[in-house]
Amino acid sequence: MFPFSRLTVVVLSAFMALPVMAANLQLRIIETSDVHAHLTDFDYNQNQTNPKIGLTRAANLIKQARREVKNSVYVDNGDVLQGSMLGDYMAAKGLAENEKHPSYLALEKLNATASVVGSHEFNYGLDYLNRAIANTSVPILSANVFDAKTKAPYFKPYLFKIMMLKDEQGQKHRVNVAFIGFTPPQVLQWDKRHLDGKILVSDIVLTAKKYVPLLKYLGADVIIALNHSGLGDGKTDINQENTTLALSKIEGIDAIAFGHEHDLFPSENFAHVAGVDVNQGTLNQAAATMPGQFANHIGVIDLILNNDSGKWRVINKSAQLRPIFDEKTQKPLVSNNWRLKWAMRPYEKATRKFVAQPVGNGAAPMANYLSLVQDDPTIQLINNAQTDYVQRELAGLPALAKLPILSAAAPLRAGGRHNDPTAYTDISQGNLTYRDVVNLYPSPSTVAAVKVNGAELKEWLECSASVFQHLQSGSSDVQPLVNWAGFHTYNFDVIDGVSYQIDVSKPARYNGDCLLVNPKSQRIRQLTFNGKPVHPQAEFIVATNNYRAFGGKFAGTGKNKVVLDSSVENRQVISHYIYTQTEQNGAVIAQADQNWRFAPVAANAYFETSPTERAKNYIEQNAVHPYIWSGTDGQGFAMYQFDMQK
Known part of the structure; x- marks a missing residue:
């Protein structure tokens, strides 16, 4: 049985039956992923601000991307609770009964439409995660996680929104937009001590193939997958960790916000992959973004919808990344959003005391x-x-x-x-x-x-x-x-x-x-x-x-x-x-x-490492080979050469 009532079908059918005038409209999906509790630009490892990270900086990019279009949604793709010392501080302190977790508080202040349960959301235990989710107004999704005893969905599987979107002339139209979330099955291994006997996790691709027809039956005009999973090889072996390429082949999925691997898509890193268009930002039939880590990029997906046929259909799609920092000029591209920075200030201050x-x-x-x-x-x-x-x-x-x-x-x-x-x-x-x-x-x-x-x-x-x-x-x-x-x-x-x-x-x-x-x-x-x-x-x-x-x-x-x-x-x-x-x-x-050590080889090689003076001094004092500095690469890394025969 599909999990919806007869009343739901009647209401949705009524919406679907309403006449619409022929029009084009644009829907923008803005993504962050793998923020890992880097909510501000303070780097606790270095004990100083770092303009290359932080949701408080990405917040201004999100704000800018919203201003450019008539219709937009912002989604987060998970791994937002853990990964910085702020996340550790909150877990060590614990959440009071009605206390909001600062990561979800930040998403609320950015008007996030939804987030997904990432692989690291379980690191501090199910009770902690459940309380964090219970105390936020942001829908937290995962369609492939189930209660081990009842076999019912453990989290909200999907979000179905009837949205009023403006066309090119400013006229409003009802468009049904569905968001569905996925979590890698490997969490059962990685957090066994927290999850064993409590939850089950099904295959991402098989779960998507079950839910996409359901969402279409409910009347979804647009389906957006929040897939906390890497690109993968496109194969459909059961319970694969990285599934986005395989997911992009499923008919009906229009856009995929993905992540988990902390890489960047679209980028030339993936130009060689079959089914990938890095210029357009598409994977097979879906537009997609993977915006790095620690809020150092946002993903921007643009869908053009048309209803000439009497139904809204996606007729064009594209995607791009927007960084918060320019690696070539070594200058920040955006400042902090001070409203969010001020809201996060008490947590940052407490964390700095905690880590000292x-x-x-x-x-x-x-x-x-x-x-x-x-x-x-x-x-x-x-x-x-x-x-x-x-x-x-x-x-x-x-x-x-x-x-x-x-x-x-x-x-x-x-x-x-x-x-x-x-x-x-x-x-x-x-x-x-x-x-x-x-x-x-x-x-x-x-x-x-x-x-x-x-x-x-x-x-x-x-x-x-x-x-x-x-x-x-x-x-x-x-x-x-x-x-x-x-x-x-x-x-x-x-x-x-x-x-x-x-x-x-x-x-x-x-x-x-x-x-x-x-x-x-x-x-x-x-x-x-x-x-x-x-x-x-x-x-x-x-x-x-x-x-x-x-x-x-x-x-x-x-x-x-x-x-x-x-x-x-x-x-x-x-x-x-x-x-x-x-x-x-x-x-x-x-x-x-x-x-x-390396076995001797008649070859000269180079490796990349930090470009700082501190790193250079450390290498000079601790090298077991004569490493020779030879400049920096396009990513800003120092390059060192050495003779591997010595």
Whole structure:
């Protein structure tokens, strides 16, 4: 049965039966996505304002885009509650019974028509999310999340609006506009501790194929999908994480506001993809935008509707992005919206006080400017803390305590997706605060551990090594080292406790999704434990986070491999480790042990990193190779060359 009453059908049928005069009209859809609680332009990591981020700046772009047209709606595509220290502060404080979450308050003040439940909305638990949603007037949508017991939709699946839109002559017309939201099924793995046994999440594409005919039956003239999901490959394998390209093939969907991957669409990054027109801003039959992260862009979709046939139909569509900052001139393109800035001021002030809490001392500066080319002290500290915690947790379990404990961690702030030269971890020597801990580990994930064998361990590292391009040995060209387009740096796991080399003269064995693409290739060489080669059947415990442990993407991970599923956040473990090391030794020491390096290759390569003087000084003092600065690229990143044979 479709979830609507007979009265609904009668009313809608009456609206549909009203005569309309032939006309054209324009409907603009304005999108933000993956704001991640960056509600203002204050960067808590850097403890200063940053004109490249912030909903208070994007707010003026939204206002401007609305003024340009007669008809517009603003939608947010999710991941709005978590991702900045303000989000952490609100979760630590908790929401009072009728208290509005500042992220949803900001959407209200911007007159958002709807938002979707993003993947990170669950990070602080269902009770917290439910209260935040209950206290906002903004409809929060997700059509593919269901109550595990009743099987009923857990959130509002769609929003059906009968809108009065003006045509080119200023005459008003009734147009039925439907908004439907989607959430990636992987949230069941990523936030298992919060969601297990409470919700079910169905396949995005199958759910859309169920609801789109329903919305058309209800009389929708325009259907707009809010898809908190990346582009994907267009395939329809069940429960895919990134589904927008596949969704764009479904007849009836006119526009898609998407995100999740923090990338930019339309942009030349996707010009090679079949079905994509980056000039028009379309994916197959739908107009679409993906506006980056932290409100650094807005998406603008324009639909032209015509009713010559007696029904409103979309006859033209286009999409574009609008940035808040010009990377070429290094100047902001828009100021703060001071009404929103003033409304967010109390939350910003409280957050700054919250993150200034002391946790211990650091014996030396730590930065991850070189984390993609050599072993790194920030990763070392995370791995040391995870190893310490898991050792203590497993000490009372004889069958597991006797196994060697390794630890896996990746650079979580290392240039974004080659789109943010400021997104690096840099922590000064001396007093360490909670701000520094979050700088080290931005995610509120929890500690978990898996039991793997030597063969799985090697394949895990093989997938991590996919972050690097295949270099041509003997070439005289300076070749790019990092595969920004096909890989996320947060998947470049460094596993401490073993030693190994990465041979980039071989093609990557896996792609960025850990799918085997070159079965005969082997990049991981000289994998040893305690100086001896790792036997394929040798057993290890690997400390990591719940996302990785339950993800099943990397070899050795997945639900059946998990031996420790803690409710303690990685950040809590890091804070405790810093505190205890400070108590015992006066400061925490996180010197990289250089357990991995590149195998020598007859090639010159370059890599990208932060362009600041602080970064340049750190690289000069901590380089294990003679890296040579060679200017900046079009994204504002510093470029360094080095001889990989040395």
